[in-house]
Amino acid sequence: MRVVAFVDEGHGHREAARHFRVSPKFVNDLIKPRRETGSLAPRPQGNGGGYGKLAGVTGRIEARVADKGEITLDELAAEPARTHGIDMHRGTVWRALRGLGLTHRKRPSGA
Template sequence: MGKPLPMALRKRVAAFVDEGNSNREASRHFRVSPKFVNDLMKLRAERGSLEPRRQGHGTGGGKLAAHADFVRQRMAENGDLT
């Protein structure tokens, strides 16, 4: 997954739209996707902030978290999983 665009760009895009320009004009002017501008304006309306949402799946620990004990035990016994 890519990194969020910088806050400076987010602020400039939002200010451009606030000046009365359309979302599509902002996307052309700043060379970003129209979806980014639409999502940015929707984010600001919902949360009152331009900060990007957190990326990832939270603190689940990953797909192998449920098998961590088995993996550690197996590595301690054999030094290898294969």
């Protein structure tokens, strides 16, 4: 990146900010990770997963879907509330199922 190369040539952060018409904070934010990691690669985003309210019960949810293939999201959301005291919305259960690689299949009635 040109800003980093300009600073590497011996110019100060404020001088680089004026030269490239950016804020000094932008220059500092570019230089700091490179100083710490030696790379300009972006940092990983998100929390890494596995830390939500369903982290302890995803295995149980997956087993329930495998046991009873026609279970609804509302039923899946109600079970942890009864057994573990974890209150959740059906959207939370859907995101957990999607994270497990399980999909919703629409089937015609009577099939």
